[in-house]
Amino acid sequence: MSVERPPDAGALVALYPVFARVRRDALDRCIGAAHTVRVPAGTVLFDEHNPCRGFPLVLEGSIRVAKAAPNGRELPLYRVGPGETCIISSSCLLGRTEYNARGVAELDTALMMLPRECFAALLDEPPFRDFLFSLFAERIAGLMQLVEEVAFRKLDQRLAALLLGKGRMLRTTHQRLADELGSVREIVTRLLKGFADQGLVALGREQVEILDPAGLRRIAATGQ
Amino acid sequence: MSVERPPDAGALVALYPVFARVRRDALDRCIGAAHTVRVPAGTVLFDEHNPCRGFPLVLEGSIRVAKAAPNGRELPLYRVGPGETCIISSSCLLGRTEYNARGVAELDTALMMLPRECFAALLDEPPFRDFLFSLFAERIAGLMQLVEEVAFRKLDQRLAALLLGKGRMLRTTHQRLADELGSVREIVTRLLKGFADQGLVALGREQVEILDPAGLRRIAATGQ
DNA sequence: GCCCGCTTGTAACCGAGGTTACAGATCGGC
DNA sequence: GCCGATCTGTAACCTCGGTTACAAGCGGGC
Numbered sequence: 001m002s003v004e005r006p007p008d009a010g011a012l013v014a015l016y017p018v019f020a021r022v023r024r025d026a027l028d029r030c031i032g033a034a035h036t037v038r039v040p041a042g043t044v045l046f047d048e049h050n051p052c053r054g055f056p057l058v059l060e061g062s063i064r065v066a067k068a069a070p071n072g073r074e075l076p077l078y079r080v081g082p083g084e085t086c087i088i089s090s091s092c093l094l095g096r097t098e099y100n101a102r103g104v105a106e107l108d109t110a111l112m113m114l115p116r117e118c119f120a121a122l123l124d125e126p127p128f129r130d131f132l133f134s135l136f137a138e139r140i141a142g143l144m145q146l147v148e149e150v151a152f153r154k155l156d157q158r159l160a161a162l163l164l165g166k167g168r169m170l171r172t173t174h175q176r177l178a179d180e181l182g183s184v185r186e187i188v189t190r191l192l193k194g195f196a197d198q199g200l201v202a203l204g205r206e207q208v209e210i211l212d213p214a215g216l217r218r219i220a221a222t223g224q
Numbered sequence: 225m226s227v228e229r230p231p232d233a234g235a236l237v238a239l240y241p242v243f244a245r246v247r248r249d250a251l252d253r254c255i256g257a258a259h260t261v262r263v264p265a266g267t268v269l270f271d272e273h274n275p276c277r278g279f280p281l282v283l284e285g286s287i288r289v290a291k292a293a294p295n296g297r298e299l300p301l302y303r304v305g306p307g308e309t310c311i312i313s314s315s316c317l318l319g320r321t322e323y324n325a326r327g328v329a330e331l332d333t334a335l336m337m338l339p340r341e342c343f344a345a346l347l348d349e350p351p352f353r354d355f356l357f358s359l360f361a362e363r364i365a366g367l368m369q370l371v372e373e374v375a376f377r378k379l380d381q382r383l384a385a386l387l388l389g390k391g392r393m394l395r396t397t398h399q400r401l402a403d404e405l406g407s408v409r410e411i412v413t414r415l416l417k418g419f420a421d422q423g424l425v426a427l428g429r430e431q432v433e434i435l436d437p438a439g440l441r442r443i444a445a446t447g448q
Numbered sequence: 449g450c451c452c453g454c455t456t457g458t459a460a461c462c463g464a465g466g467t468t469a470c471a472g473a474t475c476g477g478c
Numbered sequence: 479g480c481c482g483a484t485c486t487g488t489a490a491c492c493t494c495g496g497t498t499a500c501a502a503g504c505g506g507g508c
Contacts, residue, residue, distance in 0.1 A: 067372045069375070070376070075372075087364065091360070094357045100369065123353075132357075133347075134318060136318075136360045136364070137318040139364065140312070143371065144312070146371055147374065150371065152299075154464070154465090173485065173486090174485075183466085184466065184467085185486085186466080187464090187465060189485095190488085205473080206474095378495090398456070408496065409456085410458085411494095417457075417458090429455065449508100451507090451508090454505085455505100456503070458499100458501085459499090460499090463497100464494090465493095465494090467491080467493100468489100468491085468492100469489090470488085471487085474484085474485075475482100476481100476482095476483090477481090478480085
């Protein structure tokens, strides 16, 4: 983990347009107080029961926030990319509670950590509040969607949905798909084989070619 | 559904202490613009894909917010009682999206509906914002907890957890417990029988007596 | 007392998904 | 070309939870 100079206000505003509408002195104070860190892919940024140290802004890369099962499997809750912020951190700061999920850098990631007091100060800025409220609203909707999926949808439906909307050619492994679903590799292989037998996809090493998006959509929606 | 006079500011503040710290004229305007309704238990207050009409404050009773499965089963996401507000409604109003869950009055319920503009006006009041932020934070934590439960915990663990913390004698039916877990009656009967065989509970018509809370906690935590 | 409705108990059966344990395929590096 | 690592395919087996289909218990109302 390397520490470097914070970005200037211009660079920050380019990523987070909301800061253009925040009082300039408040923004500058935050940039001054923040420290920017750069971590390699795979770094665990926080974990269950950790206290929350500050408010992270992702400048580059991506954080994967997931719940870990006792047996080591993980279910991703959501991702935080450049221009977004980690809503779970906000939640912890606001409620003064501990983290209840794990955050891992998925790529080499640069982030700017604002100390808690800075975060509190930003809450006084109406545009920043609106920004945060919208993110909260989005994540709540996403989490409710996720609850529905894991509770009611079968794995083939979830897999079909996962394959869609990423272009015709997916470059990924069965293991990665399983990780995305909170399942295991063998099951994904089995299900993909089923899809291939129906002519929905063509399989290759580290790739899945979508042959029949409509068919996959049908499975995702109805389970056939 | 009967409409009645809105409560006076005093009664409202007693339930929602946050309003004591809101500018009096803003509060009065809201009370004036709101309409108060009283609905019997079982009323569906909103459902998936409905647009959000306003911001509800629960004065009496309780709302159960749940995701419905295609086959009719439901999984409760959370409840809203007096002094709380329905975070999903806030989320819809903030994100201008549709409801993505169902809300049903669990008891005879009285609620006050604030029109959308009122809600927007209240957001300008710092104490109200803080109130809302804390609720968001709480619900997010709750939803993440729920995701973990449905994804990773077995039903006996979830049932054991459900039985705990409600006193020694539970007056409920197996069906109601199943509804709470998003499962079916037969399975709950089976699992309760298992608990009874281990001496953890004693069963009776419409009642479950907790004999060994520590044993139940052990099951809830470890699955034995 | 008798009937009806709700609640509980139970058993047989099934399917989805996870576990274990391999074997073969493919690739990059040396 | 050989070796090891990674990825994929597959089969046997198991557990959990859901489904179906009853029977019996209890309770209140008439």
